[in-house]
Amino acid sequence: MSSTMRAFVLTGPREGSVREVPVPEATPGEVVVDVERAGVCGTDVEFFTGEMTYLHQGHAAYPMRLGHEWAGTVSAVGDGVDPAWLGRRVMGDTMLGDRTCRRCRKGHQHTCEQRQEVGIRGGRHGALAERLAVPAWSLHALPDAVDPVLGALVEPGGNALRAARAAGVGTGDRALVLGPGTIGLLTALFLRAAGAEVHLMGLDDGSLAFARGLGFAGAWTRETLPDLPFDAVVDAGGAADLPALAVDLVEPAGRVVYIGLSGRPSLLDSRELVLKDVTAVGVLSASPGLADTIAAYGSGAVDPRPLVAATVGLDQVGAVLAGERHGGPGPKIHIDPSR
Numbered sequence: 001m002s003s004t005m006r007a008f009v010l011t012g013p014r015e016g017s018v019r020e021v022p023v024p025e026a027t028p029g030e031v032v033v034d035v036e037r038a039g040v041c042g043t044d045v046e047f048f049t050g051e052m053t054y055l056h057q058g059h060a061a062y063p064m065r066l067g068h069e070w071a072g073t074v075s076a077v078g079d080g081v082d083p084a085w086l087g088r089r090v091m092g093d094t095m096l097g098d099r100t101c102r103r104c105r106k107g108h109q110h111t112c113e114q115r116q117e118v119g120i121r122g123g124r125h126g127a128l129a130e131r132l133a134v135p136a137w138s139l140h141a142l143p144d145a146v147d148p149v150l151g152a153l154v155e156p157g158g159n160a161l162r163a164a165r166a167a168g169v170g171t172g173d174r175a176l177v178l179g180p181g182t183i184g185l186l187t188a189l190f191l192r193a194a195g196a197e198v199h200l201m202g203l204d205d206g207s208l209a210f211a212r213g214l215g216f217a218g219a220w221t222r223e224t225l226p227d228l229p230f231d232a233v234v235d236a237g238g239a240a241d242l243p244a245l246a247v248d249l250v251e252p253a254g255r256v257v258y259i260g261l262s263g264r265p266s267l268l269d270s271r272e273l274v275l276k277d278v279t280a281v282g283v284l285s286a287s288p289g290l291a292d293t294i295a296a297y298g299s300g301a302v303d304p305r306p307l308v309a310a311t312v313g314l315d316q317v318g319a320v321l322a323g324e325r326h327g328g329p330g331p332k333i334h335i336d337p338s339r
Contacts, residue, residue, distance in 0.1 A: 013050030071151025158286025179237030313339030
């Protein structure tokens with residue numbers, strides 16, 4: 001086996017290329033995964049442009065290897081790892097807590113102050129490569145019904161599942177999702193699976209038409225949004241005015257869920273929360289929702305495959321990060337490192 005592999009290496013803002021790098025080793029407690037699919041995320045784009053906050057906080061630095069939405073097969077295990085993992089199809093948690101701090105001991109490793117994040121934080125290499133090394137404890141096995149496409153959609157799906165659950169709606173309720181991107185559409189799919197009537201609001205006619213093609217007839221711009229009572233509003237967008245708009249649109253005693261992040265601070269009048277008796281929830285990370293997302297995909301309760309517009313090779317990662325569109329109208333691009 002070759003001692004090197006191909007990986008996309010980001011060396012600075014808008015500077016990156018596919019390079020030959022050393023093949024990762026399965027160190028004690030870790031496994032090596034042959035990556036079959038990896039998704040390109042908005043966070044990856046922020047690293048590409050240099051806008052990602054972690055770069056300015058010291059949590060990340062160039063050069064770096066991106067990719068935190070992935071699926072693959074375990075090809076090597078380190079000391080202390082159950083050899084039964086060999087040959088298993090898996091995906092993995094992005095958030096890798098230190099497993100010793102108070103937050104980790106309470107089951108909140110995704111908020112660990114010392115956490116690494118695969119392809120994002122703390123120098124942990126990502127999955128835009130032929131192989132990836134991760135702790136065995138972070139793995140989730142994939143059933144046969146969850147193919148590599150679905151497997152690489154588990155991580156964003158886990159975020160969306162948590163947002164949908166935080167909305168607290170079901171049959172007879174009406175929910176509004178602000179932002180019909182990948183996370184917004186996934187959230188809408190999970191909300192619909194829970195029995196809610198789901199509406200989406202966006203800016204782009206193309207993305208709204210795509211949402212309608214998924215069966216969401218209530219896809220609106222801000223100007224055309226009907227005056228309806230919404231029991232929950234999920235902000236999955238990136239505009240600084242959306243958090244306040246969510247509170248304005250939600251019914252009294254309803255719930256607002258914040259999973260989108262704007263590039264600048266947003267303003268929210270907490271008096272509106274109090275006077276409307278609104279519950280506000282923030283969602284960071286898919287970690288607590290990964291297992292249930294795999295189950296939902298495996299059962300067919302939620303099928304996010306249409307969101308993947310195209311699957312391309314490592315050589316096209318730079319163009320994708322720069323905004324080049326491929327394939328169909330879906331918002332997600334997948335990478336097949338074997339291409």
